[in-house]
Amino acid sequence: MLNVINVNAAYGGIKALRGVSLEVNEGEVVAVLGANGAGKTTLLKVISSVMKPISGEVLFYNKKIPSVSYQSVKMGIIHVPEGRQIFPKLTVYENLMVGAFLNKDKKKVKEDLEWVYTLFPRLKERENQYGGLLSGGEQQMLAISRGLMGHPKLLLLDEPSLGLAPIIVNQIFDILKEIRKKGTSILIVEQNAYKALSIADRGYIMSTGVIEKSGTSKELLSDENLLKAYLGE
Numbered sequence: 253m254l255n256v257i258n259v260n261a262a263y264g265g266i267k268a269l270r271g272v273s274l275e276v277n278e279g280e281v282v283a284v285l286g287a288n289g290a291g292k293t294t295l296l297k298v299i300s301s302v303m304k305p306i307s308g309e310v311l312f313y314n315k316k317i318p319s320v321s322y323q324s325v326k327m328g329i330i331h332v333p334e335g336r337q338i339f340p341k342l343t344v345y346e347n348l349m350v351g352a353f354l355n356k357d358k359k360k361v362k363e364d365l366e367w368v369y370t371l372f373p374r375l376k377e378r379e380n381q382y383g384g385l386l387s388g389g390e391q392q393m394l395a396i397s398r399g400l401m402g403h404p405k406l407l408l409l410d411e412p413s414l415g416l417a418p419i420i421v422n423q424i425f426d427i428l429k430e431i432r433k434k435g436t437s438i439l440i441v442e443q444n445a446y447k448a449l450s451i452a453d454r455g456y457i458m459s460t461g462v463i464e465k466s467g468t469s470k471e472l473l474s475d476e477n478l479l480k481a482y483l484g485e
């Protein structure tokens with residue numbers, strides 16, 4: 253469904269992606285791993301049209317992705333950014349409604365809301381609380397749920413485990429498995445390599461803007477030297 257082909261991207265003179273190619277097939281969970289500054293966030297920004305590459309192509313179902321990110325959302329590419337970026341002065345419910353802004357079918361929105369509340373009952377309990385007053389883990393749950401309200405075909409997740417206690421990370425990863433069961437493909441960027449590979453079918457390892465290695469999760473997890481060399485684990 254997603255083909256990233258030989259993409260180069262930069263911030264002024266700083267090259268962040270150099271000849272990056274990867275693919276995600278329908279129904280897959282794919283992990284992109286690598287240390288700080290490897291270019292993982294930049295890759296997601298290019299896929300969701302938040303950032304324009306210098307060269308190369310991104311195809312979604314064999315069509316070029318649009319140049320405006322809101323059009324990408326319409327196509328089903330939804331980006332849950334690093335640091336969550338929920339709206340602190342909106343309630344949990346209002347944050348979720350922002351995610352549903354393209355869906356004019358009120359009945360469907362209600363069903364989606366019920367579904368995300370089933371996935372994350374904590375959000376239902378805090379429905380009327382300001383987003384900014386939630387814990388870090390709850391904010392991450394809200395960010396993912398807001399993404400789900402937009403009906404992603406491909407969900408882009410940037411570091412969902414960042415700064416969260418292991419027990420919350422486990423909860424969130426369990427839910428990602430549920431989301432996948434619904435048929436949503438997931439491209440997940442993580443520094444927590446083991447955790448990401450535990451739910452992913454395949455993975456790519458990035459270092460300084462280049463994909464150094466790719467393989468099935470099993471292959472990558474069995475290569476200790478690789479994990480040590482690129483991920484410091």
Ligand code: ATP
Binds near residue numbers: 293
């Ligand atoms: P992290 O896990 O720290 O977010 P990352 O793998 O996601 O790392 P990117 O954020 O994509 O990496 O950064 C890739 C490179 O681009 C780094 O060298 C970074 O310093 C640089 N970079 C990222 N954002 C900007 C920006 N807004 N302006 C200038 N340089 C940037």
